Amino acid sequence: DAGVTQSPTHLIKTRGQHVTLRCSPISGHKSVSWYQQVLGQGPQFIFQYYEKEERGRGNFPDRFSARQFPNYSSELNVNALLLGDSALYLCASSLGVIDGYTFGSGTRLTVV
Amino acid sequence: AQSVAQPEDQVNVAEGNPLTVKCTYSVSGNPYLFWYVQYPNRGLQFLLKYITGDNLVKGSYGFEAEFNKSQTSFHLKKPSALVSDSALYFCAVRDRWAGSYQLTFGKGTKLSVIP
Numbered sequence: 001d002a003g004v005t006q007s008p009t010h011l012i013k014t015r016g017q018h019v020t021l022r023c024s025p026i027s028g029h030k031s032v033s034w035y036q037q038v039l040g041q042g043p044q045f046i047f048q049y050y051e052k053e054e055r056g057r058g059n060f061p062d063r064f065s066a067r068q069f070p071n072y073s074s075e076l077n078v079n080a081l082l083l084g085d086s087a088l089y090l091c092a093s094s095l096g097v098i099d100g101y102t103f104g105s106g107t108r109l110t111v112v
Numbered sequence: 113a114q115s116v117a118q119p120e121d122q123v124n125v126a127e128g129n130p131l132t133v134k135c136t137y138s139v140s141g142n143p144y145l146f147w148y149v150q151y152p153n154r155g156l157q158f159l160l161k162y163i164t165g166d167n168l169v170k171g172s173y174g175f176e177a178e179f180n181k182s183q184t185s186f187h188l189k190k191p192s193a194l195v196s197d198s199a200l201y202f203c204a205v206r207d208r209w210a211g212s213y214q215l216t217f218g219k220g221t222k223l224s225v226i227p
Contacts, residue, residue: 031213042204092156101213
């Protein structure tokens with residue numbers, strides 16, 4: 001079975017641009033979460049979706065948005081990119097409430 | 113609110129020696145606790161979790177962790193370290209009764225196993 005897949009793997013954008021990151025969860029997983037990991041830090045929670053509804057939002061500005069599609073895949077959108085948005089963006093899927101998350105390999109975003 | 117503390121930025125251990133990576137947590141209710149490992153330029157790999165039951169949890173690659181409710185700790189252990197265990201380790205917590213599945217991570221501990 002395929003794991004959590006994220007695309008693209010690497011991305012370079014200019015300040016002020018917009019970016020869309022994509023995530024496909026493990027088959028059967030209905031929960032998808034997004035995390036931002038800045039170099040040298042632990043992952044920080046951005047969003048969680050379950051059954052296409054937002055179930056949680058971390059302390060990120062409104063420039064960050066996300067959605068989940070009927071097939072449970074998800075997109076993370078970031079507008080008006082700042083240099084500080086440079087990070088590894090991780091997507092994780094989960095089967096249920098008490099299961100551990102399975103993480104993808106991430107998208108490395110560099111803003112120049 | 114939930115939080116995790118990993119008090120050591122780096123742990124060095126000789127190959128073959130036992131290792132411990134420390135983690136303490138804070139949640140309003142009862143916790144779900146997790147350990148993940150991250151290799152350079154990679155995502156997080158699940159090692160083990162505590163949900164309920166036996167306080168000693170066994171996970172992947174010979175790792176185990178002990179849940180101590182009175183000390184609010186969940187330290188990761190391995191009886192005999194391998195050079196290939198060298199990586200970044202993250203402890204994470206989720207409040208069992210929270211409506212969100214949000215995990216809160218510690219800042220990570222870099223483990224170096226010296227040959």
